[in-house]
Amino acid sequence: MKHFLDIDKTTSGDLRQIIESARTMKIARGGRPKGTPDDDQPLAGRMVALIFEKPSTRTRVSFDVGVRQMGGQTMVLSGADMQLGHGETIADTARVLSRYVDLIMMRTFEEETLLEMAEHADVPVINGLTNRTHPCQIMADVMTFEEHRGPIKGKKVVWSGDGNNVCASLVQAAGQFGFDFTFTGPETLEPEAAFIGAARRQGVAVTMERDPALAVAGADLVVTDTWVSMHDNPSTRERRHNQLRPYQVNAALMAKAGPDALFMHCLPAHRDDEVTSEVMDGAHSVVFDEAENRLHAQKAIMRWCLDV
Ligand code: CP
Ligand code: NVA
Numbered sequence: 001m002k003h004f005l006d007i008d009k010t011t012s013g014d015l016r017q018i019i020e021s022a023r024t025m026k027i028a029r030g031g032r033p034k035g036t037p038d039d040d041q042p043l044a045g046r047m048v049a050l051i052f053e054k055p056s057t058r059t060r061v062s063f064d065v066g067v068r069q070m071g072g073q074t075m076v077l078s079g080a081d082m083q084l085g086h087g088e089t090i091a092d093t094a095r096v097l098s099r100y101v102d103l104i105m106m107r108t109f110e111e112e113t114l115l116e117m118a119e120h121a122d123v124p125v126i127n128g129l130t131n132r133t134h135p136c137q138i139m140a141d142v143m144t145f146e147e148h149r150g151p152i153k154g155k156k157v158v159w160s161g162d163g164n165n166v167c168a169s170l171v172q173a174a175g176q177f178g179f180d181f182t183f184t185g186p187e188t189l190e191p192e193a194a195f196i197g198a199a200r201r202q203g204v205a206v207t208m209e210r211d212p213a214l215a216v217a218g219a220d221l222v223v224t225d226t227w228v229s230m231h232d233n234p235s236t237r238e239r240r241h242n243q244l245r246p247y248q249v250n251a252a253l254m255a256k257a258g259p260d261a262l263f264m265h266c267l268p269a270h271r272d273d274e275v276t277s278e279v280m281d282g283a284h285s286v287v288f289d290e291a292e293n294r295l296h297a298q299k300a301i302m303r304w305c306l307d308v
Contacts, residue, residue, distance in 0.1 A: 001122075003305070004301050004304070005118055006127060007138055008172040017304065018304050019146070021303060021304070022297045022300035023296070025296055034069075037071060038069050041071030043070035043072030043302065043306070045072075046072040046102040046103065046306065047102055048063070048067045049075055049103070050076045050128070051078075051082070051108075052079065053080070053085075054108070054230045057268065058266075059105075060076060062294040062295040063105050063298055066296075067302065072102075091116060094125075104117065104123060104125045106125060110130065111131065111132045111133070124306065126298075129165060131229075132168060133165050133172070134166045135169045135172075136301060137166055137294070138172075139300075140297040141170070141266075141293075142173060142177055143296065144286055145220075147293075149262065153178040155179045156180045156219050157181050157220065158183075158222050158223070159183050159191075159223050160216070160224050160248075161225060161244055161249075161274050162185060162226070162227055163185055163191035167191050168191050172195060174204045175198060175200075175203075175204055180205040181207070182215050186247075189243065213256050216254075218258065221264060222254065222257050222263050222264075223263075223264045224275055226268070226270055226274060227240050227244045227273055228240055247274075248273070249274065250275075250279060254279055254282070254284050263284040264286060264287060264290050265280070
């Protein structure tokens with residue numbers, strides 16, 4: 001069973017193949033209207049369940065559109081509306097869904113929920129974000145970087161802000177794709193030590209730098225994300241904002257990174273908190289290419305999962 005659960009659970013060869021396939025499919029569409037089918041219809045006759053236990057704009061729409069472009073059908077399910085939200089076990093839900101659908105994409109809270117779904121499903125399961133990781137996002141980010149700047153191998157990627165789920169998948173990608181990674185943010189919000197250690201063992205430099213100005217020197221890419229994620233307790237908002245304010249990505253910080261540095265954000269952005277509008281809408285920013293590439297990268301992930 002080819003689940004897509006995390007960047008570190010897929011081989012670097014398969015990750016590379018997925019990026020190439022995404023690029024090929026994007027070029028083959030040639031900018032045709034979004035509702036028109038691809039020339040290839042690898043998901044013809046396939047049914048895909050998209051389960052959301054948290055809100056989503058990009059993941060929901062890009063998976064739904066991607067399946068349809070490849071000739072498949074989708075059903076978008078809210079966890080709360082399923083029996084899952086009323087006490088049915090994950091394992092039983094996985095067994096039942098496997099009798100109806102060919103592929104499951106799930107966005108949930110605890111990683112254990114996703115892993116249990118994958119363990120008991122007879123069909124591939126894709127991680128559409130958990131509290132701990134967000135691998136589909138980072139596949140789109142790698143694709144986007146390479147479209148603009150060529151191979152990401154050997155480049156310097158800097159994360160400024162909260163070492164959250166998106167940051168964790170980026171650290172895993174550093175090891176798998178071979179780029180150096182610097183985190184700048186408060187010590188208490190660093191990515192998990194296990195992620196850092198694993199990337200280092202794969203031979204890339206992973207650096208913790210408290211000073212954002214020093215961190216971004218020589219960066220090829222600067223990335224940030226919201227200071228309060230969907231799984232964070234809203235009561236921590238003020239404290240997190242106070243801790244993270246020095247790590248805002250603004251024009252002064254991007255100037256220290258240099259003229260060729262790209263800026264990425266998985267979105268949704270909180271303009272003028274973690275990033276200023278000037279940077280979001282400025283010359284370094286590729287955030288909307290990044291959002292578009294969710295579509296292409298996930299289409300390639302689904303094809304890889306189903307071997308089609
Ligand atoms: N970046 C991302 O996953 O966005 P959504 O929460 O809108 O899906
Ligand atoms: N870190 C954010 C990402 C949203 C796509 C969250 O988990 O809320």
